Amino acid sequence: MVESDSQLKSETxxxxxxxxxxxxxxxLANVKVLRVSVKHLTxxxxxxxxxxxxxQLIPLLSRSAIAVDGRYAKEDEVLxxxxxxxxxxxxSGG
Amino acid sequence: xxQVDLTDGPIDVSRMLSRVASKRAGAAILFTGTTRQETxxxxxxxxxxxxxxxxxxxxxxxxxxxxxxRFQIVKCSIVHRLGKVSVGEVSVAIAVSAVHRAEAFASAxxxxxxxxxxxxxxxxxxxxxxxxxxxxxxxDMLARNSGRCSQEPFDELS
Numbered sequence: 001m002v003e004s005d006s007q008l009k010s011e012t013x014x015x016x017x018x019x020x021x022x023x024x025x026x027x028l029a030n031v032k033v034l035r036v037s038v039k040h041l042t043x044x045x046x047x048x049x050x051x052x053x054x055x056q057l058i059p060l061l062s063r064s065a066i067a068v069d070g071r072y073a074k075e076d077e078v079l080x081x082x083x084x085x086x087x088x089x090x091x092s093g094g
Numbered sequence: 095x096x097q098v099d100l101t102d103g104p105i106d107v108s109r110m111l112s113r114v115a116s117k118r119a120g121a122a123i124l125f126t127g128t129t130r131q132e133t134x135x136x137x138x139x140x141x142x143x144x145x146x147x148x149x150x151x152x153x154x155x156x157x158x159x160x161x162x163x164r165f166q167i168v169k170c171s172i173v174h175r176l177g178k179v180s181v182g183e184v185s186v187a188i189a190v191s192a193v194h195r196a197e198a199f200a201s202a203x204x205x206x207x208x209x210x211x212x213x214x215x216x217x218x219x220x221x222x223x224x225x226x227x228x229x230x231x232x233x234d235m236l237a238r239n240s241g242r243c244s245q246e247p248f249d250e251l252s
Binding site: 020023024027060063067070071072086088089090091092093 | 127143144145146148149150152174185186206209210211212213214215216217218226227228229230231
């Protein structure tokens with residue numbers, strides 16, 4: 001019984017992460033920091049959670065990179081719940 | 095020697111060349127990018143720049159280091175301004191010194207191209223009737239596995 005409770009918990013457990021938004025993404029979301037819930041702590045899951053929470057971001061998100069703890073991250077990268085996550089839409093410096 | 099900076103005030107362009115001065119260099123060049131009044135038929139009153147500062151600084155350092163290796167330049171300095179930059183004002187300055195002028199010109203041009211694709215800085219174009227963030231197609235190289243979400247929606251905590 002204890003084992004099945006534990007299994008049930010692991011299947012439904014979610015983590016919350018904080019995501020920094022910039023430029024057009026922040027404007028579309030109307031916030032500069034957003035909290036989203038993810039089943040698994042990966043970059044890909046954060047992207048999906050953002051798409052589900054704010055579908056209006058999808059066109060720009062699909063052209064955006066994601067940075068974790070101050071460096072560009074790959075989609076399968078594993079996060080910590082306190083990782084600094086930032087959405088990097090196409091850049092336009094200069 | 096690498097010197098990069100992000101600044102909220104005007105860029106002191108006169109200091110840029112002195113930053114890259116070297117007895118080893120036979121050439122030193124300074125590039126400045128300024129806010130122009132018209133882009134693609136649209137009037138610009140001013141630009142507003144934002145950045146993800148920790149990563150932008152890191153990327154600028156990385157680009158300078160790459161330029162030193164790739165072009166065998168002597169010194170490199172890049173300063174990018176953030177916030178409001180009016181027409182005619184400098185938004186970015188690149189100074190490079192090299193043994194010969196060809197490397198200096200080539201590296202400055204390469205650096206400017208890479209700033210426009212790699213460094214998390216964004217401009218917002220503002221005029222009387224509209225304001226919009228510029229997200230050019232040619233910097234989409236940053237995107238990875240774009241928007242292919244296979245998971246099912248789930249109930250969120252909040």
